[in-house]
Amino acid sequence: MAVIVRGSQLARLLGHWHALPGRRRNPDYAALASAVRGLLADGRLSLGVRLPAERELAEALRVSRTTVTAAYRSLRESGHLTSRRGAGSWTTLPSGHQVASTGLWTAETDLDMIDLGYAALAAPPELVPAARAAAEDLPRYLQHAGYFPTGLAELRAAIAQGYTRRGLTTSAEQIMVTGGTQHALDLVLRLLLPAGAPALVESPTYPNALAALAARRARIATHGLATGPDGGWDADLLLGAIRQERPRLAYLIPEFQNPTGHLMSTELRERVVAAAHASGTDLVVDESFVDLPLDGTVVPPPTAVFDRHSRVISIGGMSKPYWGGLRIGWVRASAPLVQRLAALRVGVDMAGPVLDQLVGVHLLAAADQIVPARLAQLTAQRDALLAELATALPEWRVTVPHGGVTLWAELDGPISSALARAAEEAGVRLAPGPRFGIDGTLERFLRLPFTLPVPVLTDAVRRIAAVRYDLDRTSRRQWREPAMIA
16 A cells, blocks of 8 residues: 555644745745655655655645646656546655665766765775675585574674773674664564654754654654754663653664764763663664764763663664775674574664675674774865865855764755756755654755765856856756755
């Protein structure tokens, strides 16, 4: 059965869909169609979603039915919508496009696009030697069927040692290797979050976490993060949300939060764990960026250090410090919970690739060489991006992160989605702020990763600046779709 979006829901997602002041020459139906394409482009609407009837949407938007009818016709002409009398209208994939690995859409010929939609580095030079060494290790496993639901013992031991070095004593039995951090989150949600149960997340937060929670039909509550230079978690509000909402599960990113870059204090970590225990809440702590502190920043101890009741489930992976193409993630939890997750996993994907896990073993062994080089690279790219933004877009306010891979910029107006659509035509793919929240909020914000080379980042900002200053004056009717947000 197709998912149905009601008129009131679509109206909230569309937000300020009207043309900007300098673009009033565009008819309302064209602005509405463009806004719907934007929702489809950045994943807020997915394939196969049934849109509301024309009359229902017109009432929700307080426009004439003629406007909605013309907008739907435009969407059908561009291949974004299919309609059948008596059956309704649902979203479709335009010709010349394909579904990327994240479920978002990408043009088949976007080779020259500067993609700021994802936040991940290219592979380090040590990857090829690690792959060769892994291939040499592979014969040791060829006499076995190759299914290891909890992961290879040597990789689990290496991951456990990493936690122990950070001050959290961990055994290999407390580790389960997964196919990336997102896979780890999905398995944990399948096990711990019943369909329709309440869940708490930060706002803004990682879009794919919101998608995973939505797939579980969770009742999502949010705790808003302050977005200024001194922002972050308001301790009283966060703890109050846990105590009052009493969610079954809370998803937090305490290390260089995605997308804001904030770092949670030691004191608040301890208090959050205590509040979760008192409320019967399981804490899922995403540590994807923990290995990427910049400027000599000291990272507090893992949140699970303060856990005495097996309430904290830590997830992490190798995508950010190493390479996104190496799909290695993990769950760190109590040994009994790991075994329950492994039993669940057998019904999902059996086990992870042996060769990839062996590559992971060798990369972790070379972490002392790889990670410092990554930090130096990220620091230079972050500083170059900040400098270019200060020159080209001085009206924007930027939270300077001391770790991770992204900047969180406050724009000079609620134009994030419109800017992203226009930037596509200038050859830059962006991740607009609403992608990181729910119901069309965060239109004043934009996530900018600093994972690309300095010349590319500089070029991207200059293109964005040109688009920003043209946005109020020119009409751009064409559209493109971002490939991924990661």
